[in-house]
Amino acid sequence: MILKKSGRISERLSTSSWLSCTTCSNEQVSLHISIHPPFGYHEEVKNTIEILIKEALRGLDIQDTDFVVEHPADLKMGDYSTNVGIKRRTRAQEIFEYLDKNKTDDIERVEIAGPGFINFYLSKKFFLNSLKQIIDAGDNFGQNSNLEDKKFLVEHTQPNPFKEFHIGHMMNNIIGESVAGMIKANGANVKTVTYHGDVGLHVAKAIWGALKQSGDFTGAYAFGHKSYEDDENAKKEIIEINKKIYDKSDSKVNALYESGRQNSLDDFELMYKRLGSEFAGHFYESEAGEIGKKLVLENAGEVFEESEGAIIFKGEKFGLHTRVFLNSEKLPTYEAKEVGLAKIKKNKFVYDESITITANEQDAFFNVVEVAISQIFPELNGKLRHLSHGVLKLPSGKMSSRTGTIITAEDLIEDVKKIISDKGDIAQEEVAIGAIKYMILRQSIGNDIIFDLEKSVSTEGDSGVYLQYAYARTNSILEKADKSADTNIKIEENYEIEKLLYRFPEVVENAMDEFAPSHITTYLTQLAGSFNSLYAREQILSDKPESAYLIAVTKAFNTVMKNGLTILGIPTPERM
RNA sequence: GUCCCUGUAGUUCAAUGGAUAGAACAGAGCUCUUCUAAGGCUUUGAUGUAGGUUCGAUUCCUGCCAGGGACACCA
Numbered sequence: 295m296i297l298k299k300s301g302r303i304s305e306r307l308s309t310s311s312w313l314s315c316t317t318c319s320n321e322q323v324s325l326h327i328s329i330h331p332p333f334g335y336h337e338e339v340k341n342t343i344e345i346l347i348k349e350a351l352r353g354l355d356i357q358d359t360d361f362v363v364e365h366p367a368d369l370k371m372g373d374y375s376t377n378v379g380i381k382r383r384t385r386a387q388e389i390f391e392y393l394d395k396n397k398t399d400d401i402e403r404v405e406i407a408g409p410g411f412i413n414f415y416l417s418k419k420f421f422l423n424s425l426k427q428i429i430d431a432g433d434n435f436g437q438n439s440n441l442e443d444k445k446f447l448v449e450h451t452q453p454n455p456f457k458e459f460h461i462g463h464m465m466n467n468i469i470g471e472s473v474a475g476m477i478k479a480n481g482a483n484v485k486t487v488t489y490h491g492d493v494g495l496h497v498a499k500a501i502w503g504a505l506k507q508s509g510d511f512t513g514a515y516a517f518g519h520k521s522y523e524d525d526e527n528a529k530k531e532i533i534e535i536n537k538k539i540y541d542k543s544d545s546k547v548n549a550l551y552e553s554g555r556q557n558s559l560d561d562f563e564l565m566y567k568r569l570g571s572e573f574a575g576h577f578y579e580s581e582a583g584e585i586g587k588k589l590v591l592e593n594a595g596e597v598f599e600e601s602e603g604a605i606i607f608k609g610e611k612f613g614l615h616t617r618v619f620l621n622s623e624k625l626p627t628y629e630a631k632e633v634g635l636a637k638i639k640k641n642k643f644v645y646d647e648s649i650t651i652t653a654n655e656q657d658a659f660f661n662v663v664e665v666a667i668s669q670i671f672p673e674l675n676g677k678l679r680h681l682s683h684g685v686l687k688l689p690s691g692k693m694s695s696r697t698g699t700i701i702t703a704e705d706l707i708e709d710v711k712k713i714i715s716d717k718g719d720i721a722q723e724e725v726a727i728g729a730i731k732y733m734i735l736r737q738s739i740g741n742d743i744i745f746d747l748e749k750s751v752s753t754e755g756d757s758g759v760y761l762q763y764a765y766a767r768t769n770s771i772l773e774k775a776d777k778s779a780d781t782n783i784k785i786e787e788n789y790e791i792e793k794l795l796y797r798f799p800e801v802v803e804n805a806m807d808e809f810a811p812s813h814i815t816t817y818l819t820q821l822a823g824s825f826n827s828l829y830a831r832e833q834i835l836s837d838k839p840e841s842a843y844l845i846a847v848t849k850a851f852n853t854v855m856k857n858g859l860t861i862l863g864i865p866t867p868e869r870m
Numbered sequence: 871g872u873c874c875c876u877g878u879a880g881u882u883c884a885a886u887g888g889a890u891a892g893a894a895c896a897g898a899g900c901u902c903u904u905c906u907a908a909g910g911c912u913u914u915g916a917u918g919u920a921g922g923u924u925c926g927a928u929u930c931c932u933g934c935c936a937g938g939g940a941c942a943c944c945a
Binding site: 362364365366367368371380381407454494496579602603604605606615616617618619620622625628631653654655657658659682684685687714717718725733736737738740742743744749750752753754756757760762763766767770771775808812813816819820823827829830831833834835836848869870 | 872873874875876881882883884885886887888889890891892893894895901904905906907908909910911925926938939940941942943944945
């Protein structure tokens with residue numbers, strides 16, 4: 295049935311050069327079809343509607359009319375909707391009549407409503423087939439091949455040894471993993487990498503602090519940082535230690551550096567594991583600095599120039615601003631290290647696109663540095679993308695290691711575990727991680743989060759727990775079911791959840807297009823709400839004939855929820 | 871000063887230029903002898919401001935107001 299209809303669509307398209315819809319030109323539609331050999335069911339019905347409208351316009355001799363076919367905001371207003379009747383008000387009735395007369399059996403009803411929208415209500419046959427498709431596809435439902443054969447490198451998290459892995463790093467990690475998940479779901483190959491600031495003044499401060507505490511790193515950075523600010527002598531000693539770290543001339547400093555660095559990195563690995571990250575590469579500023587300095591010097595005079603003893607990049611030529619790459623002591627700055635990092639990544643990985651995820655305070659920095667890198671490596675032009683997110687702020691302001699207002703990732707996870715501990719003993723770690731991840735991923739990634747433990751990490755209502763709980767419930771139902779899912783039962787009623795389930799693949803596509811994991815989060819929450827309502831209203835396991843159909847709905851929901859949460863990196867405990 | 875980002879219910883967040891601006895939390899009320907009540911149902915309540923473009927603006931453009939960030943030797 296599906297194959298036959300696809301053929302019909304291609305046939306119509308190949309002869310329909312009259313098209314005037316600018317949002318869906320003939321070329322684009324044809325291309326779309328050729329990219330997706332197994333034509334998705336939801337795409338098929340949308341294309342059918344678009345073609346019907348184009349036929350109607352042609353038949354009525356209406357030209358130059360743009361229109362869109364989309365899901366209306368409210369499920370009550372149908373499954374698809376077009377604005378063509380608003381664009382051509384005087385002809386709306388005729389267009390509607392054509393559509394109503396020529397609708398396929400996937401469309402139950404067409405209506406004209408509101409200011410002239412034409413709404414399409416899909417048929418039971420469509421929903422029945424879509425359920426079947428979801429259950430058959432299983433873990434693969436929601437995956438597509440839009441980015442097939444493409445290779446992505448995603449850099450995120452970037453915690454600095456000798457400093458805490460705090461909730462800001464955690465936010466970056468959570469967003470990074472969800473972005474990687476979306477890219478993967480869209481068919482591409484993804485590798486994630488991280489980058490550590492293992493040299494620099496912050497390291498010298500920590501080592502100075504540790505030296506004063508007879509080798510103990512506890513609170514060493516904060517101590518060193520404060521002393522650096524307040525005490526001239528300490529400041530001199532710290533600068534001295536910083537040089538020793540670079541030239542490795544002091545065995546005591548070397549020993550502290552090596553052990554402190556390794557301890558930090560080991561701790562980070564434990565946290566990555568808790569958060570579900572597996573990096574294909576770890577890079578370090580200590581290696582990037584050397585390479586970056588060399589590259590800057592090699593390109594001095596062409597890409598970079600000397601000014602006041604420093605080597606700088608004049609961003610003004612590109613509508614940006616000037617930044618220093620080597621300071622007047624010819625030491626590499628963060629900028630030069632980023633150049634070195636670009637070369638390291640390029641040598642180690644083959645990729646079509648390299649994404650770096652950071653907080654948005656680095657936006658201007660990356661604008662300049664990416665242009666500079668593209669000057670040095672023209673082959674990277676257009677392959678670098680900086681994706682930025684807002685910052686986590688405490689109600690009292692920005693987190694600061696100076697004032698000791700740092701919340702570590704570990705503290706937060708443990709605090710959330712305490713909050714949920716009175717509700718059950720099962721899967722506490724997964725529920726805590728899920729609640730935190732949801733807090734980050736529920737909103738648009740560009741916006742800041744004012745972080746308040748009690749209010750931000752919710753365990754009821756709009757929360758990660760809500761999604762996990764709905765999922766766990768379905769596992770329990772499906773386990774108890776004594777008959778298998780059957781979509782061939784005659785059911786009159788359309789359940790609301792069926793109107794949402796089939797949309798999952800397009801949500802995954804849209805989320806990828808906009809790098810917006812929140813689209814998936816929002817969708818899953820709406821879906822879970824719909825399921826919970828159904829669960830409260832209907833007895834799924836029963837002797838009634840519709841029970842087998844409801845089991846199919848439950849199975850489809852279970853599949854979509856699991857696949858969605860997996861893309862986002864939110865754990866899916868089987869029991870709660 | 872220049873550039874960038876953000877202003878939506880009491881609070882935290884949604885809303886590919888569309889229809890009656892959605893949730894959640896908090897407040898008021900109801901709901902477990904029935905598949906997991908971490909659930910469900912009812913209810914009060916919002917687009918900073920002034921213009922512009924459009925058949926239609928929370929969304930696009932301009933001014934203003936408010937908050938945050940970046941802007942030469944930190945990362």
